[in-house]
Amino acid sequence: MNDQLPTAFDQALAAAVRAPSPHNTQPWRFVVDGDAVEVWLDRDRVLAVADPAAREARVSCGAAVLNLVITLRVNGLGARVRILPGAALPDLLAVIGLDGTRRSTEQDRGLAEAVHRRHTNRRPFADRAVPAVARARLKSAALSEGGQLEFLDASGRYPKVAALVRRAESLQAEDPAFRAESAFWTGRAAESPDGVPTVAFGPRYEIPGVVCHRASHTNPAVPSRAFEQDPLLAVVLTRDHGAAADVRAGMVMQRVLLTATAEGLAASFLSQPLEVHGIREQFLELFRGLGQVHALLRIGYGHATRMTARRPAAEVTAQRAEPDVPAV
Ligand SMILES: Cc1cc2nc3c(=O)[nH]c(=O)nc-3n(C[C@H](O)[C@H](O)[C@H](O)COP(=O)(O)O)c2cc1C
Structure with missing residues (x-):
């Protein structure tokens, strides 16, 4: 291992845990094995009700992988990602190995810096259209990680998607198990190292036709402002589906989110239609032919809100012990 590696790895792991x-829930664990980092799914942190197949958890780990790779790059280190989940070790999601030195680009540096500013913004966005050039950059961010970003306004799918978001949300609100899980993980104090703090919620809203944050993510103390009347929604897609595609999708989604941050854009998630059995199938059907949808995002111009805390990287990272050298 060269002398700079521990510092570069520390920075990369600190970036990894900033993933959404x-x-x-931060459903990840990292194992540093010489000059490689393994990314493992932490089953104890998978949402049993909202995410029983651990799909969202694997997407999150994919986002952590991208943060890691970008941060290694700005330290002059090339990284090779092997996406792995297989039957033998389904929770070993990826291994990031060093791949020589690499001069970082201005874009790499912009994204690496965005890792530490990106956050979910559940507040109203301005009624200001996202220009074509910014949309093109977000789309090419998705393409460069092997995925796709599809905006909904152009496709005529918007009203159907908005209806499925609302239907899924009301079904989840009627489900005591979902409510209990959500209550356990949200409404926390600002400094909580995991879960969603109340300060990250959005204001109350009473606009029946508009989709914004989940009603359960409402903080009446946030001054109420009108939400944008015509939110820009986008879906993150990959060609394939399955566990490896989930990890890949996380990398795609994270590059889109970091590019959005670098462009001065805010984003939030609307995962309700992906989480409810019956609605999920109808939602995926809307995009049949394009690929597998992994995330539904709302994107626009907002005022920066609070970052949420994370468990420190050291708490979720282990070093693989050197194998014992047999005595001679
Ligand atoms: C796969 C996935 C699904 C998510 N779904 C939602 C959602 O439906 N509603 C929401 O408000 N936030 C959602 N989030 C955002 C998380 O709550 C957020 O990432 C987490 O609280 C950490 O905060 P940060 O993104 O501000 O760092 C989702 C994040 C991921 C990665």
Whole structure:
């Protein structure tokens, strides 16, 4: 291992844990093995009700992988990602190995810096259209990680998607198990190292036709302002589906989110239609032919809100012990 590696790995792991995850569950563990980092799914942190197949958890780990790779790059280190989940070790999601030195680009540096500013913004966005050039950058961010970003306004799918978001949300609100899980992970104090703090919620809203944050993510103390009347929604897609595609999708989604941050854009998630059995199938059907949808995002111009805390990287990272050298 060269002398700079521990520092570069520390920075990369500190970046990895800044990834988004449902309810800020942080369902990851990292194992440093010489000059490689393994990314493992932490089953104890998978949402049993909202995410029984651990799909969102794997997407989150994929986002952590991208943060890691970008941060290694700005330290001059090339990284090779092997996406792995297989039958033998389904929870070993990826291994990031060093791949020589690499001169970082201005874009790499912009994204690496965005890792530490990106956050979910559940507040109203301005009624200001996202220009074509910014949309093109978000789309090419998705393409460069092997995925796709599809905006909904152009496709005529918007009203159907909005209806499915609302239907899924009302079904979840009627489900005591979902409510209990959500209550456990949200409404926390600002400094809580995991879960969603109340300060990250959005204001109350009473606009029946508009989709914004979940009603359960409402903080009446946030001054109420009108939500944008015509939110820009976008879906993150991959060609394939399955566990490896979930991890890949997380990398795609994170590059989109970091590019949005670098462009001065805010984003939030609307995962309700992906989480409710019966609605999920109808939602996926809307995009049949394009690929597998992994995330539904709302994107626009907002005022920066509070960052949420994370468990420190050291708490979720282990070093693989050197194998014992047999005595001679
Ligand atoms: C796969 C996935 C699904 C998510 N779904 C939602 C959602 O439906 N509603 C929401 O408000 N936030 C959602 N989030 C955002 C998380 O709550 C957020 O990432 C987490 O609380 C950490 O906060 P941060 O993104 O501000 O760092 C989702 C995040 C991920 C990665």
